[in-house]
Amino acid sequence: MDAQLPEPEPLKTLVDALKRLPGVGVRSARRMAYHLLQHDKSGALTIADALAHAVSNLRHCLRCNNFTEAEVCSVCAGTRRDPTLLCVVETPADQNMLESSHGYRGLYYVLMGRLAPLEGVGPVELQFERLLTRATDGVVTEVILATNFTPEGETTAHYLTELLRARGLAVSRLARGVPAGSELEYVDASTLAWALIERRDA
Amino acid sequence: MDAQLPEPEPLKTLVDALKRLPGVGVRSARRMAYHLLQHDKSGALTIADALAHAVSNLRHCLRCNNFTEAEVCSVCAGTRRDPTLLCVVETPADQNMLESSHGYRGLYYVLMGRLAPLEGVGPVELQFERLLTRATDGVVTEVILATNFTPEGETTAHYLTELLRARGLAVSRLARGVPAGSELEYVDASTLAWALIERRDA
Numbered sequence: 001m002d003a004q005l006p007e008p009e010p011l012k013t014l015v016d017a018l019k020r021l022p023g024v025g026v027r028s029a030r031r032m033a034y035h036l037l038q039h040d041k042s043g044a045l046t047i048a049d050a051l052a053h054a055v056s057n058l059r060h061c062l063r064c065n066n067f068t069e070a071e072v073c074s075v076c077a078g079t080r081r082d083p084t085l086l087c088v089v090e091t092p093a094d095q096n097m098l099e100s101s102h103g104y105r106g107l108y109y110v111l112m113g114r115l116a117p118l119e120g121v122g123p124v125e126l127q128f129e130r131l132l133t134r135a136t137d138g139v140v141t142e143v144i145l146a147t148n149f150t151p152e153g154e155t156t157a158h159y160l161t162e163l164l165r166a167r168g169l170a171v172s173r174l175a176r177g178v179p180a181g182s183e184l185e186y187v188d189a190s191t192l193a194w195a196l197i198e199r200r201d202a
Numbered sequence: 203m204d205a206q207l208p209e210p211e212p213l214k215t216l217v218d219a220l221k222r223l224p225g226v227g228v229r230s231a232r233r234m235a236y237h238l239l240q241h242d243k244s245g246a247l248t249i250a251d252a253l254a255h256a257v258s259n260l261r262h263c264l265r266c267n268n269f270t271e272a273e274v275c276s277v278c279a280g281t282r283r284d285p286t287l288l289c290v291v292e293t294p295a296d297q298n299m300l301e302s303s304h305g306y307r308g309l310y311y312v313l314m315g316r317l318a319p320l321e322g323v324g325p326v327e328l329q330f331e332r333l334l335t336r337a338t339d340g341v342v343t344e345v346i347l348a349t350n351f352t353p354e355g356e357t358t359a360h361y362l363t364e365l366l367r368a369r370g371l372a373v374s375r376l377a378r379g380v381p382a383g384s385e386l387e388y389v390d391a392s393t394l395a396w397a398l399i400e401r402r403d404a
Contacts, residue, residue: 043223
């Protein structure tokens, strides 16, 4: 969309700024700007404050790399978890999902991304050295790789498996198989293939 | 997604704030927050500044209701346009699109919305009185209704037609028909029906 009209500069600047949000192009950015300026000015200021506040107050937990206000996040600082288990996830959202399953009581490490060579994200960008240092603290005995089951997530898991096994750690991966509560008729073929390969005694 | 984990407060606040953007749910808001905090802190501050700057510096043009920094926007303040023609659009984006067609040299009025009774947007919310005052300034002779060809846009056009005709103004609507450059085989049926009804001498 060629802006043929002399647009007021603050509006143009705002649209350009909103385009930096992931998944937001020029049309969405415009829609957001119009909405906030027309219908939700207080929302605009709330977002502005929240952004500035989060940028200046959040840092990465020294142990698990998740966002935190303190040096060490409350999960890592807690004493009620099993410190011999370390679960590696891509994002804080993944950690939240695992927590909501109530199936895990160990600790976490958040990669904040996954290997994506085409995007220039390699082991250095993801600071794999930090994870290795964390995992070889002498307390952790097993690392559970819970990266996504996407090509990038799988690659990341393979790569980390080699690095961690070489350091004498037990390394496991989340099970692949038929989702809970699902009917076989509606499960995709590759999931069924995996479920067959990884079948277990009944 | 139940946040089972004690999330740091600035992150939670930021996700809640980003959810106020139109079309952004909790998952998108999280993805945006993670992205900005992990990969684009300067972008986060840029957005914050742009929002605050736009909110405090933009207002509505007294004549056309579009966003502007001055009392009257540069389009309305210009002298090279035909002041007898007034084109009514829903949003500044629509005005931009019309401008980029290079097919119009009159002035504009931006409704900043459309009639949507179910959402509580009526003639009062859209300040139709302001449009009527603008259109009956004694200079405008024809009002071109360029609201969208959606049910809401059509309703708005019908409603405005009555109001404006009652005040002695010529009122027109953008032509409906086959899009430029398109093959009839791929044009939808209702567009073809309109094109037949509104056929013109060759």
